[in-house]
Amino acid sequence: MRKSILLLLLFVVSIQVHAQEQSKGSPRIIILATGGTIAGSGESATKAAYTAGKVPIDDLLNAVPQIHNYGKISGEQIASIGSQDMNIATWLKLTKRINEIFAKDEADAVVVTHGTDTQEETAYFLDLTVMSDKPVVIVGAMRPSTAMSQDGNRNLLDAIVVAADPKSVGKGVLVAMNEKVFDARDVTKTSTTDLETFKSKNFGPVGLIYDGKVQYYYQSLRSPLKKFDVTKLNSLPQVEIIYGYADANPNSVYCVTNSGPKGVVYAGMGNGNFNAPVGKALAEAAKKGIIVCRSGRAGSGRITLDNEVKDAELGFVVSDDLNPQKARVLLMLSLTETSNRAKIQQNFFDY
Incomplete structure (x- = not known):
């Protein structure tokens, strides 16, 4: 009887050990x-x-x-x-x-x-x-x-x-x-x-x-090596998206930029383009200290810096190949650390 009980106890223990070993893996x-x-x-x-x-x-x-x-x-x-x-x-x-x-x-x-x-x-x-x-x-x-x-x-x-x-x-x-x-x-x-x-x-x-x-099959080389620490944050800087289209009215830019954002992302046509009145409104926003980021509505491809648009002269940054909604995310997080345009532009090339 004692031998049977002992064998039963050993069996139960062995099952528990096996389960623990499985759970560890x-x-x-x-x-x-x-x-x-x-x-x-x-x-x-x-x-x-x-x-x-x-x-x-x-x-x-x-x-x-x-x-x-x-x-x-x-x-x-x-x-x-x-x-x-x-x-x-x-x-x-x-x-x-x-x-x-x-x-x-x-x-x-x-x-x-x-x-x-x-x-x-x-x-x-x-x-x-x-x-x-x-x-x-x-x-x-x-x-x-x-x-x-x-x-x-x-x-x-x-x-x-x-x-x-x-x-x-x-x-x-x-x-x-x-x-x-x-x-x-x-x-x-x-x-x-x-x-x-x-x-x-x-x-x-x-x-x-x-x-x-x-x-x-492959891994992105743009995975961020340095992360944004949001541990102590309860909000993020306001960044809005403005959509570009043929014969766009610049009033849409003025309405958004007068609402107090720290940055705006312009979802432009083609390579992040805009008509002359919209470009003037965006440049005025940049002069006021609002970070203006050119992105594209096309859905793929890069927005090139200082090519068709004189970004340095106008005070703009470009999103590289981020779509407008993701450019907004990166711009909000970048603004938690800096308002320097050059540093923010580098973030768009690094992240």
Whole structure:
């Protein structure tokens, strides 16, 4: 009898030791939920109407039990909003929580569920402000969780695959969507409804996800080596975007620049171009100390410095190949450290 009890105890201990050894090798991944379509719910499985951010994180995790095969998974609800309502306060809350998680060694990787409307902006903001080289993966969906052909479950599983892979360390913030992996700096949303909406128009995806594995093909050389410290910040400098178009009225520039921004991004035609009246209004803003950044509405390509536009003479900076919404993110963060145009211009060439 005693021998049987002893054997049973040894068996139980061996199971516990084996479980501990397995858990040691399993990455700890925290999912931070912000809402969005991936957490959306609608009344019909076949219609497009839905409300974003209704499904809590625990329900999202329970819907994809396979994620637990890739690590020790837990979730936290940071916000429950559609990403059209994403704001700087939530950005700061999110990046501070991620930095806290890594500083306290609470996890080996973080996945952020997010709406697709502003997903690229959040990804780039986190890329510039998360201090760790541990994986941070942003994921979303184009169809709500209640849709017949919803894409959120698969995207979430793929994001966990990417976050759990040791090769994802040191690659900056990544976006996992539609079986592809994108660099946060270069990815953009290209369609209002298509499942394959996220693309990197200039360079393409950095990796592919298939059969529960991620394969990387290249890594961006523009991943920031120095990050912006937002630990003590509760807001960011005001930066607005002005859209360029044929026969644009300069009053749009005056309305924006008179509202007190520290910077403006001009989404210009072609190579960041503008008509003469708009150029005059932008130059006046630059003389007042507002940082004017020329970007482009075309969606890809570089904005060249001192080429067609005399940027040095007018007091402008250029966004290089950042689209207007991402140029705004970098300009806001740059203005937390300096208002020197030359230094800000260098940031656009370095980050």
